[in-house]
Amino acid sequence: MKLKIEISEKDLEKIIDILNFVGRKTIDEIILELLNNEIYTSDILFLLLQKLSRDEKIISNANEIQKNELFSEEYKRELIEYAKNKLNKLTKKIFLTSLEISKFFQCQRRFFLEKVVHSKQKKEQKSYEGEVFHKSISEFIKNYNKYSYNLDILTSLVSENILEKYRGKVRISNDDVRKMLFSIDSLIKRLNLKYIVSEPLLVSIKYGIIGTPDIIAITQDNEILPIEIKTNVKRIKRGLKVQLAGEAFVVEAYFRKEIREVMLLSLNNRRIFKVKITDDDRKLILNLLRSIKKSLFLRKIPPTSSLPNFRRVVCPYCHVKEVCDFIEEIGKTIKTEMFKKNQ
Numbered sequence: 569m570k571l572k573i574e575i576s577e578k579d580l581e582k583i584i585d586i587l588n589f590v591g592r593k594t595i596d597e598i599i600l601e602l603l604n605n606e607i608y609t610s611d612i613l614f615l616l617l618q619k620l621s622r623d624e625k626i627i628s629n630a631n632e633i634q635k636n637e638l639f640s641e642e643y644k645r646e647l648i649e650y651a652k653n654k655l656n657k658l659t660k661k662i663f664l665t666s667l668e669i670s671k672f673f674q675c676q677r678r679f680f681l682e683k684v685v686h687s688k689q690k691k692e693q694k695s696y697e698g699e700v701f702h703k704s705i706s707e708f709i710k711n712y713n714k715y716s717y718n719l720d721i722l723t724s725l726v727s728e729n730i731l732e733k734y735r736g737k738v739r740i741s742n743d744d745v746r747k748m749l750f751s752i753d754s755l756i757k758r759l760n761l762k763y764i765v766s767e768p769l770l771v772s773i774k775y776g777i778i779g780t781p782d783i784i785a786i787t788q789d790n791e792i793l794p795i796e797i798k799t800n801v802k803r804i805k806r807g808l809k810v811q812l813a814g815e816a817f818v819v820e821a822y823f824r825k826e827i828r829e830v831m832l833l834s835l836n837n838r839r840i841f842k843v844k845i846t847d848d849d850r851k852l853i854l855n856l857l858r859s860i861k862k863s864l865f866l867r868k869i870p871p872t873s874s875l876p877n878f879r880r881v882v883c884p885y886c887h888v889k890e891v892c893d894f895i896e897e898i899g900k901t902i903k904t905e906m907f908k909k910n911q
C-alpha cells in the first residue's frame with residue numbers, strides 16, 4: 569500500500585518528447601512508446617492530450633493524433649508545469665496492489681494486520697524456486713527480440729546467469745530452467761504474438777491501483793493479453809481470480825482497452841489456464857477498492873474472513889495467524905469476564 573506515487577520531471581519530459589512529433593500516430597503506438605520508455609502510468613498522457621486538444625496543438629479522432637508542428641521550448645515548459653500541478657493533486661491517495669486487493673477479499677483482518685498495522689508476520693522458510701523461474705523468464709523476454717534467432721545461446725546465458733545468483737539456495741538444474749524457457753518460446757510462437765514485455769510496473773492514478781503483470785503480450789489482432797506465471801496452480805481459487813482481475817484492471821486502465829482474458833501458466837504441472845474477465849469482475853475490483861478505503865477510515869480491527877470454509881482455505885496460509893488468534897482469545901476472555909460480572 570502506498571500513500572503517494574512520485575512521477576519525476578524526467579518522466580514528464582520523456583512523455584512530452586514522445587508527443588513531440590510531426591505527422592500521425594495512433595494512441596496504441598504512443599502507449600507502446602510509453603511502455604518501452606518504462607513510464608508506468610498512461611494517465612498523464614491522456615491529461616496532456618486533453619490540454620493539447622484544447623490548445624489546438626493536435627487534431628484527434630477516435631484512435632489517431634495528427635500534429636503539424638513541433639513544440640516550442642516555452643510550450644514544453646508550460647506542459648511540464650501543467651502536468652506537475654495536476655499530479656500534485658491526483659497522486660496523494662491510497663494506492664493498492666492487486667495482491668493486496670485479493671488479500672482483503674480473502675480476509676479483511678489479514679489485510680489490516682499485514683498492511684495497515686504491520687503486525688509481526690510468521691513466514692515459512694523462503695523457497696527460491698519460483699523466484700528463479702520468474703527472474704529467468706523476465707531476463708529471457710527482455711532479450712528475446714534481440715536473440716530469439718539463437719535460442720540455444722539465449723536460454724543457456726539466461727539460465728547460467730540466474731542460477732549463479734542463487735547458487736546454494738536452489739536445487740534446480742540448468743536443464744530445468746532451459747526446458748521452461750523453451751516452453752515459453754513455443755507459447756510465444758503458438759500465440760503468434762507481435763509484442764511482449766516482462767514485469768512492467770503499471771499504475772492507475774485514477775483508480776489508485778498498482779499492478780506488475782509477469783508478461784504483457786499483444787497479439788496480431790491487437791488484443792492485449794496479460795500473462796501471469798505461478799509455480800504450482802491446480803485450480804483457480806477465488807482469491808487468485810481476484811488477483812488476476814486486479815492485474816487485468818490495471819492493464820486495461822493503462823491501455824484504455826478491454827481485457828477479455830488473462831492467461832495463467834503453472835510451471836510445475838505445465839498447465840495453462842485461460843481466465844475470462846467479465847464486467848462483474850471489474851465491478852468487484854471497484855467495490856473492493858471502495859471497501860478497503862472505508863475499512864481504513866473505521867479504524868477498528870476488522871472481523872475474521874467471511875469466505876466459506878476460510879479456516880481451511882485461507883487461514884493455513886496466513887502469516888499473521890498468531891496475532892489473529894491472540895485477538896480472538898482477548899475477545900473471548902473479555903466476554904467471559906463481562907458475563908461473570910453481570911451474574
Ligand code: SF4
Nearest residue numbers: 675678872883886892
Ligand atoms: S488467521 Fe484466518 S481469519 Fe485470522 S487473519 Fe488470518 S486469514 Fe484472517
